[in-house]
Amino acid sequence: MKFIAPNAAAHAAIAATLPEVKLLIGEQALVRGSGGTFSHCNAATGEFQMDVPLAGRDEVDKAVAAARAAYPAWRLTKPAHRRSILDRFAGLIDQNIERFSQIAVVENGIPISTMVDGIAPRVANWVRYYAGWSDKIEGLVTGSNAGGGHFEYTVPEPYGVVGHIITWNAPLLSLAMKVPAALAAGNCVVIKPAEFTPFSSQLFAELAFEAGVPPGVINVLPGGVAAGAALVSHPGIDKISFTGGPAAARAIMRSASDTLKPLVFELGGKSANVVFPDVDIDATAAYCAAFGLSNSGQGCALPTRLIIHEAIYERFIDALQTTIEHIPYGDPLDKDVIVGPLINANACERVQDMIDAARASGAGRFLNETTTANTPGNFIPPTLIADVDPYASIAQKEVFGPVLCAFKFHDEQEALALANATEYGLAAYVQTNNLNTAQRLVERLHAGTVYVNRATPALHPGLPFGGLGNSGFGREGGKAGLDEFIRTKGVGVGISPS
Numbered sequence: 001m002k003f004i005a006p007n008a009a010a011h012a013a014i015a016a017t018l019p020e021v022k023l024l025i026g027e028q029a030l031v032r033g034s035g036g037t038f039s040h041c042n043a044a045t046g047e048f049q050m051d052v053p054l055a056g057r058d059e060v061d062k063a064v065a066a067a068r069a070a071y072p073a074w075r076l077t078k079p080a081h082r083r084s085i086l087d088r089f090a091g092l093i094d095q096n097i098e099r100f101s102q103i104a105v106v107e108n109g110i111p112i113s114t115m116v117d118g119i120a121p122r123v124a125n126w127v128r129y130y131a132g133w134s135d136k137i138e139g140l141v142t143g144s145n146a147g148g149g150h151f152e153y154t155v156p157e158p159y160g161v162v163g164h165i166i167t168w169n170a171p172l173l174s175l176a177m178k179v180p181a182a183l184a185a186g187n188c189v190v191i192k193p194a195e196f197t198p199f200s201s202q203l204f205a206e207l208a209f210e211a212g213v214p215p216g217v218i219n220v221l222p223g224g225v226a227a228g229a230a231l232v233s234h235p236g237i238d239k240i241s242f243t244g245g246p247a248a249a250r251a252i253m254r255s256a257s258d259t260l261k262p263l264v265f266e267l268g269g270k271s272a273n274v275v276f277p278d279v280d281i282d283a284t285a286a287y288c289a290a291f292g293l294s295n296s297g298q299g300c301a302l303p304t305r306l307i308i309h310e311a312i313y314e315r316f317i318d319a320l321q322t323t324i325e326h327i328p329y330g331d332p333l334d335k336d337v338i339v340g341p342l343i344n345a346n347a348c349e350r351v352q353d354m355i356d357a358a359r360a361s362g363a364g365r366f367l368n369e370t371t372t373a374n375t376p377g378n379f380i381p382p383t384l385i386a387d388v389d390p391y392a393s394i395a396q397k398e399v400f401g402p403v404l405c406a407f408k409f410h411d412e413q414e415a416l417a418l419a420n421a422t423e424y425g426l427a428a429y430v431q432t433n434n435l436n437t438a439q440r441l442v443e444r445l446h447a448g449t450v451y452v453n454r455a456t457p458a459l460h461p462g463l464p465f466g467g468l469g470n471s472g473f474g475r476e477g478g479k480a481g482l483d484e485f486i487r488t489k490g491v492g493v494g495i496s497p498s
Contacts, residue, residue: 001324001325001327001329001368002328002329002330003328003330003375003379004328004330004331004337005330005375005376006044006045006330006332006333006376006377007331007333008045008376010333011044011045011047011105012045012047014333015042015047015050017102018106018107019103019199019202019203020050020202021050021198021202021222022202023053023055023059023063023220023221024218024219025059025062025063026069026215026216027216030053030059031053032053033053033054033055033056033059033221034056034059035054035055035056035059035223035224035226035227036054036056037051037053037054038052038196038222038224039051039052041344042106043340043341043342043344043378044105044106044330044331044332044333044341044377044378045376046376046378049106052198053222054195054222054224054227055192055222055223055227056226056227056230057226057230059221059223059227060221060227060230060231061230063190063221064161064190064231064236064237065236067161067188067190067216067217067219067236068160068161068236069216070188070214070215070217071161071187071188074187074188074214074217075187077186079134079137080134080135082131082184082186083134083135083184084131084212085211085213086127086128086130086134087131089180089207089208089211089213090127090128090131091124092207092210092211093124093127093204094121094124096203096207097115097120097124098116099203100120100123100203101116101120103199103200104119104120104171104172107171107196107197108168108196109332109342109377110170110295110332110340111295111332111337111338111339111340112332112333112334112335113335113336114294114338118456119173119459122173122176122459122460123172123176125460125461126176126461127176129180129461129462130180130181130183130461130481130482131180133181133184133479133482134184137185137486138156139153139154139155139156139488140153140154142154142490143492149494149495150493150494151492151493152490152491152492152493153490153491154488154491155489155490156185156487157186157487157488158186158486159239159485160187160188160238161190161237162182162187162188162190162238162239162241163189163190163192163231163232163237164179164189164190164192164241165228165231165232165240165241165242165252166178166191166193166194166197166243167194167244167266168193168194168196168343169295169298169300169400170295171193171194171197171200171201172204173459175200175201175204176461177266177465177477178241178243178476179191179218181476181482182241182485183217183218185482185485185486187238187485188217188219189218189219190220190221190231191205191221192221192222192223192227192228192231193221193222195222195224196343196344201222202220205218228248228252229251229255232252232255232261233256233258233259235259237261238261238262239261239263239484240252240256240262240264241263241264241474241476241484242265242266243266243300245398246472249265249267249472263473263474264466264472264473264474264484265472265473265474266465266466266467266471266472267426267470267471268300268398268400268424268470268471269300269301269302269425269426270304270305270396270397270422270423270424271305271424271427271429272305272307272418272419272422272428272429272445273303273304273306273307273428273429273430273431274307274409274415274419274428274429275288275306275309275316275431275432276309276430276432276434276437278433278434279431281312281315281316282319284316284431284454285316285319285322286319287431288306288404289323289324289327289382289384289404290323290327290338291303291456292304292306293324293327293338293339293402293404294338294339295338295340296329296339296341296342296401296402297399297401297402297403298342298343300398300426300471301426301427301449301465303427303429304399305390305405305419306404306405306406307390307407307409307419308407308409310408310409317384317386317406320384320404320406321367321368321384324368324382325368327382329379329381329402330375330377330379339402341377341379342378342379342401343378344378345378347378348378348379350401351399351401352380354394354399354401354403355394355401355403357394358385358392358393361392363385363388363392363393363395364385364386364387364392364394364406364407365385367385368383380402380403382404383403383404384404384406385403386406386407387406387407388405390407390421395407396422396423412441415441416444416445419441419445420446422446422469423469423470424469424471425446425448425467425468425469425471426447426467426471427447427450428441428447429450429451430442430445430450430452430453431454433453438453446468448466448467448468448471449464461477461478461481462477463477464476464477464478464479464480465477465481
């Protein structure tokens with residue numbers, strides 16, 4: 001397994017061009033916040049890059065006030081004009097694909113290949129998709145034939161001001177999945193990026209303003225837990241959209257209950273990938289390894305539980321092992337790398353502790369073992385664990401690191417039982433050439449989204465994405481994602497006879 005050491009000089013050159021992070025509140029761009037500062041370091045090299053100003057309760061109050069002041073005009077902006085603004089925004093994102101990609105490399109270590117070939121081009125697609133919905137939001141006539149001159153219909157309305165709490169593992173994609181839908185529906189937004197990843201949000205907002213989004217419609221407050229808590233509890237926030245983990249989501253629910261604030265949660269996952277014996281073993285194994293380990297395993301919907309039919313199990317494990325041995329990992333600036341660093345040293349320690357605990361408990365057979373001792377940055381080598389106890393902690397808990405767990409099944413009924421034996425329900429995967437088999441599993445898998453035969457999740461804006469159970473509720477993507485930011489008003493009109 002080849003480790004590609006980070007090119008420190010190249011990383012430093014990109015870091016020197018990072019946008020200065022500011023708290024964007026209405027027409028203000030503040031270089032200081034009441035939440036203090038965060039010392040941002042490069043995940044691949046460990047080098048300090050910038051002191052990031054953090055928002056506190058004072059800035060949350062100001063941002064919510066700015067959003068509420070901007071809301072009446074934005075809500076009454078002609079839908080066709082909102083569409084044209086968002087279309088221009090999408091075009092500016094297209095022009096900045098390389099810029100966003102380089103930012104991501106030094107922001108949180110996403111490999112440049114993942115950004116240039118995957119995430120960055122699709123962000124503009126998400127914005128453009130919801131731009132198209134801006135002038136197609138319609139109500140319904142529900143009782144025109146009720147008799148007696150009565151007329152009944154519905155009016156779709158925006159919520160008002162929406163708080164978006166953005167995930168750190170793919171901040172640009174998280175922005176694209178949340179913000180354009182809210183804006184298209186006529187809402188204003190207050191965005192809280194994680195302190196670890198403020199730079200993508202900074203450029204995203206700057207381009208939105210350049211496209212014509214008025215001041216106050218988008219507000220950006222990098223911050224930690226305190227800023228998020230202030231946003232959730234604020235009476236001027238009408239809805240919260242959060243991507244993160246179940247523990248934080250439970251705290252948000254408790255806080256939001258004081259104001260009965262509606263929520264959208266996209267939380268963790270431990271997605272099953274069921275592999276039937278009729279697949280092309282080499283091609284499918286290559287997909288399972290590369291996709292499951294992408295972004296260093298820091299993805300909530302990645303297929304990290306491989307449930308493989310016993311008839312091909314050993315051959316499939318061999319193919320997985322061979323693929324992983326040829327996956328270079330390390331410097332996210334290297335175009336061949338798909339497994340870069342973890343977000344920080346704490347993440348490395350947590351993932352390594354989970355791996356060590358699994359090894360000590362005899363949870364499975366460890367393959368592709370190597371080490372990154374005495375290397376800079378926050379690296380964990382790709383790890384494949386075969387013959388895993390399906391109910392072991394390593395197979396049940398979200399690792400959020402480059403770890404794949406594999407175990408076998410005997411028949412379809414057992415495959416379903418194993419796939420559904422999890423507290424999560426974000427995504428599930430099926431690999432088979434039998435359409436009947438695929439359809440049966442699609443209907444029975446306990447997951448918000450099911451992907452069949454090497455499909456890639458969360459990247460097509462027209463497909464709703466979201467979870468069940470500890471993976472949350474609500475949807476992002478498609479009309480369902482738009483509807484999360486619209487509430488329906490019923491209207492009844494009585495017409496008196498003349």
